[in-house]
Every structure is written in C-alpha cells, then in structure tokens.
Amino acid sequence: MPSDHIADLLKDDFDELTRARECDRFAERLLYKLGAKRRARLGVVTFAGGLGAAFAASQFTSVVSALAPALAESAPEMAPELAMAGVSPQFLAILMLAGALAATALVLRQDF
C-alpha cells in the first residue's frame, strides 16, 4: 500500500469528521460560555448603575440647589449674559449632571 494512499485515507476520514462537526452547536455553546464573564460584569455594572441612578434621582433637587449657587459664584461675570439668554444656574447644574451621565454611558458602551 503506497504512503500517499494512507494520506488519502486519513484526509477522507478527517474531512468526514470535519463535516459532521461543522453544523453542530459546539461553537454556539463555546461562545455563550465565553460571553459569561462579560454578561456577569454587565449585570454588576447595571445593578450598581441602577442603584446610583436611584440614589441620584432621590437627591436630584438638593444636588441641583447645592450646585446652582456655586456655579453662579464661580463665573459672576457670565451671570448677566446667562440671565439674558434665559439660562438659570439650576439649568446649568442639570446640564452638568447630564454631561457626567453621558460620559459614563460612553465609557460603558466601549466596555460592553
């Protein structure tokens, strides 16, 4: 029996084995397992984020009223212009909080 015949037999056998494994669920099961760590991290971050958001919402009014005078004092020369444009210190404080939230969301989006 020539050696190249052995190679042919091995190759045929290998191709048959490969074909049988191409369409089963191995890859999906493996990828699900690979995603488990990511999903666990997402769960923890979602939980922590939700808790933080709930706390922030409950404190929103007091945070805004604490921030607004500080903002008004930090740039007194801007105050008349802002008042003319109809932008209150409260609105600026809300904008600042929304910016922080958007930045957090951006970082999380890259992570997941």
Next chain:
Amino acid sequence: MEPTDIDLVTLAKAAQDERAFATLVRRHQARLRAFLTRLCGEASLADDIAQEAFLKAHAGLSGFKGGGSFRSWLYAIAYREFLQDARKAKAAARLEDALKDEAQTSNSDMLHAGMSLDLRRALGELDEMERASILLCDAAGFSHTEAASALSAPLGSIKTYVARAREKMRAKLSAEPSPDAACQQTAKGTHYAV
C-alpha cells in the same frame, strides 16, 4: 473578501471585538475537534479539550505575536491541553477502551465505518507525536513547518515522525486481515448456511 485569521486576531485584540473571535472559533472548531478526536480517540474528550483550548486562546490572545499562523498557535495550545490530559488520565488506556467499544458496535455501523475502523486502529498504535504529526500533515493539511510550530518540535523531527508513522500504518493496514472483513465474511457465511 473574507478577513484573514491575522486580521481577525488584530481586531479581537485591538478592539476587544467578540465577533472577530467568534468568527475564528467558527472557522477552526470543526477541524480542531476532528484532529483531537483522532488524536485522543474519544469525541467527547476531544470536545472538552477543544473547548479548553479556545478558552485559553481567548484569554491569551495578546500573547499571539503573529510570527506563525494563528491555527498553528491554536493547535499548539490544544496539543498541550491534550498532553496534560493524557498525563492525568492515561489517555492510551482510554483510547484502547474507545476502540474496543467501537468494535462492539452493530454490524451495519461497522460496514459503514469500513476502512475507517482499521485506520483508527492503526492510528491508535502510533505514539503520540507520530499520530499528531501524521494527522496534522496528512489529514489536516498543515505544512511541516506549521506542524513543527504546533507540536513544538524541530522541523526535521516532524518529517521523521510523519515518515515513520506512514510506514507503520502502511505495514499495519497491509499486513493484518481486517477484523471488519473477518466479521463481514462470517456474516456472509452464516447467511449462506441459512
């Protein structure tokens, strides 16, 4: 045009792109599992080893420097996993058991398996490096260089292993009458007697 393995590895590394790694898994899983199935003689064990190899490849993707092909790097991980398992559980004994089990399957299965069972027996009698070398080079289509990289062996040794394995298999397949053939003959004889 389909992205190459190196493109996908770069994407998976740089952008933490899970889809890129998923494509690599889908591209290589069937052949890797076929290789491991013939190497260890047991499909479920081969799948466990393949799964472990992919998990390790995913975790250590940053360690792939791109000097060789991705598949030889992946197969090297899988082969190390196989050796680790073989050391733990004496895979040779298990391979023998698996072959015995297969030999006890029904006649129709044996007829269907045909030459493949002889082939598996002949493969089972090779030592690990010979078996891995001939499977990679003759069955999986690896170059000798890729096989050397996957099995962490010198190129010259791989060529020797492949040649020796072919010779042993040729001798085994042409010398011994196949147990399948004997079984088929017995079945025929019985049929005619009836």
